[in-house]
Amino acid sequence: MKALVWHKPSDIRCEEVPDPKIEHPRDAIIRVTTCAICGSDLHLYNGYMPGMVNGDVVGHEFMGEVMEVGPEAKGALKVGDRIVVPFTIFCGECEQCRRGNFSVCETTNRNREVAAKAFGRTTAGLFGYTHLTGGYQGGQAEYVRVPFADKTHIKVPKSGLTDEQVLFLGDIFPTGWQAAVQCDIEPTDTVAIWGAGPVGQMAIRSAVLLGAKQVVAIDRVPERLDMARAGGAVTINFEEESVIERLDDLTSGKGPEKCIDCVGLEAHITSHVDSMYDRVKQAVMAESDRPHVLREMIYVCRPAGTISVPGVYGGLVDKIPFGASMNKGLTWRMGQTHVNRWTDDLLRRIEEGQIDPSFVITHTQPLERGPEMYQTFRDKQDGCIKVVLKP
Amino acid sequence: MRYETERTGRRGHPDSTTDALARGLGVFSIALGLVEVVAARSLTRALGMQGNETLVRLYGLREIAKGVGILASNDPMPWMWGRVAGDALDLATLATGLEGDNPKRDNVMLALASVAGVTALDIYCAQTLSRESPTPLPPMRDYSDRSGLPRPPKAMRGAARDFEAPRDFRTPEALRPWTSSRPDGAGREQPA
Incomplete structure (x- = not known):
């Protein structure tokens, strides 16, 4: 599959990488229909965040269609569901998740020891955002493995909302x-x-x-x-x-x-x-x-x-x-956002027409043009405020 | 005429400040050139560099040509770099006046300082012009209709007041104002 791959600061390329596979019963695989470049992705692009490794797939704002569901996520998701994926991966079961503090989930960061060394205690796993937060592959790609998918998703209702209207429920x-x-x-x-x-x-x-x-x-x-x-x-x-x-x-x-x-x-x-x-x-x-x-x-x-x-x-x-x-x-x-704590309420406001978050999109391009859009976004060229990519 | 670039705050506007500086230096160039052509003998005498009158007149003609170039061209940038090169030549020529036992050595020092000052101004002007775009940038994008709200923001103010902040996201009770400012009058009373 194609994905945006981080090599070194200011060097992100669109390349072929292996397709993701179910690795855990709670996983799901989604086909990304729309993703975006976030302002915090620029910290990776500019080399200010430690813990990136050559070959990491970037991106934490994405949504798509469920293609495969692990046995333990089947109660919550089924093939064909349309979901937005929150950038914070959470288990929904630990003490912090039970309090709604999803961005500091105690379970999902598979590099907890490293995070604890840096921050004193671990924080949640994040998509495509350094090995300090789990080293999970990101969503600026054609397909993504979503860990803890039974919890880490926002289901899009069949009410005719476009990707652009709901995509930003995942982060901004x-x-x-x-x-x-x-x-x-x-x-x-x-x-x-x-x-x-x-x-x-x-x-x-x-x-x-x-x-x-x-x-x-x-x-x-x-x-x-x-x-x-x-x-x-x-x-x-x-x-x-x-x-x-x-x-x-x-x-x-x-x-x-x-x-x-x-x-x-x-x-x-x-x-x-x-x-x-x-x-x-x-x-x-x-x-x-x-x-x-x-x-x-x-x-x-x-x-x-x-x-x-x-x-x-x-x-x-x-x-x-x-x-x-x-x-x-x-x-x-x-703090990082406890995304799913707010998304039911915000999705309702979008459905009711109180706000349409797609107003912020200034550039829509195919995934292949992602690397140059990183530069356009960073340099604030061409009136660029928000880039959406279509794999 | 040069234009400010995408990286500058005003982006794409004609840079009238640097343009005015360049034209000022053009006028100065012509004035200096005329003095060098007309009063070459007085200049060389004042600098203790007699015998160089022809050279000074040639330098004067060079100054006049550059001044005319700056004032007459649409883009003064190459002419300004020409002035910088001329300044280097002037400094090198003046430096020869420091050799030997020139009795007008102090005047030469003064002239060197003056030319150095003008050189700094020329370099600043030429560099600024080089950084700028020779053609206007595309007009700024208009996002004035990108509210994302169904009605004007004023009409939408407070539309989400039905939202109840979770307990752990509310301002600690001890920091809330004694007299509530909420329109429904809810909140704590002023203590007696």
């Missing part, structure tokens, strides 16, 4: 939604969102639907700010104006009650001193992530406010003003 929609839910939005809240990429766009719509008084989006790419405005956000182009001054203007000098980081470890390098400091430290391997957004959020957030972090961080950050955070009494919420 629930990720933006959880980011907003973590803020426990009040009708008087201003919610400031750093990063107007795909997750940022979903977080904007989620904050609007959840009733925020004002949503502010911060980015530098004109097309992304354009799309953010379409979703109801006030926008700040941080290359043209001061984020802090503008947020002060928008909140009578008090700062936003809720701040969401949809940027993560690869914050754009600006002329700010701390931003250049991060780049230098990263270059000499003294820091893995660039946390400019975290610093800015801590500084600008209203005291007793909430900081929500759906943006991916990989390792060590430096010069975090934790004293300011502590003294301001900020609440921090973060």
Whole structure:
């Protein structure tokens, strides 16, 4: 079968790889009908996440048709079912899963010992996202083996929804939604969102639907700010104006009650001193992530406010003003998304027409053009915000 | 005329700032060239480099030609690199004025510093122009209709208020405001 294969940073190729097989009674094999490139895939592409191995198949946003079902998954799935696959693999039985904390499932990471060494405790297995999270083959491929498939799926009802409308239930929609839910939005809240990429766009719509008084989006790419405005956000182009001054203007000098980081470890390098400091430290391997957004959020957030972090961080950050955070009494919420905790509710909202997540798609291409689309997406060329691939 | 690239914030707009700088340097080039042609003898005397009048006049003609090239062309980039090459020649020629016991050595030093300053400006201008696109980029994509919502965002505000956040996702009770801001008035009362 064809799949997008990671070889080294900036080197992803579309190649022939062996077809997946059922390896465990709870597995299923699906034929991928639609997949997407996620912003967090760019961390792999740019070589910022440790634990990738030459030959890994990438991709964790995908959906398709069930082709084969292991004996222990037959009660939940049957051949021909149309499913979206959540990027977090979960067992549904461990203590964390029983609490709904699917992204920290204690069972599904088959490299638990390695993860525990890196993070202290293991987190869930993820598709196509390093050997720290299990080394599972990803979904930018024609076929995928879905482990723990009896739980790790979202069944698409026969209601005429297109792939494009439901695909993002597997990651970016629930990720933006959880980011907003973590803020426990009040009708008087201003919610400031750093990063107007795909997750940022979903977080904007989620904050609007959840009733925020004002949503502010911060980015530098004109097309992304354009799309953010379409979703109801006030926008700040941080290359043209001061984020802090503008947020002060928008909140009578008090700062936003809720701040969401949809940027993560690869914050754009600006002329700010701390931003250049991060780049230098990263270059000499003294820091893995660039946390400019975290610093800015801590500084600008209203005291007793909430900081929500759906943006991916990989390792060590430096010069975090934790004293300011502590003294301001900020609440921090973060983590990979507990996808299936939200998907029943979000699928209903899509079916009812409350939102159509396909608005974010700007490029649709065959799988073979995946490698060049990685570059287009990374370099934000051609107005690229979200790439969908068709195997 | 050059245009800012896809990587710049304004992408695809004519870069009027660098363009204006290039044209300013073009005017300067013509003015300097005229001085070199008309007052070559005074210049060489002031620099203690008598005997080089013809060379200075030739340099003057070169300056005038480049200035005209910058001002008359649609794309000043190659002419600006020509100015950088000319600056190198000027610096090398002036450096010969430091040899021996030239009594006007201080003037030569001053001239070298001035030319070095202009060279820096020329290099900056030429490099910026080189990075930019000679043709306008395609117009920015219009995503102003990509709301994903069935009605304008204002009308959709709070449409998902039926969503009940799970207990572990709610703000800790101790951090909730004493007076609830919820429209239904639910929440804790102000303490007496």
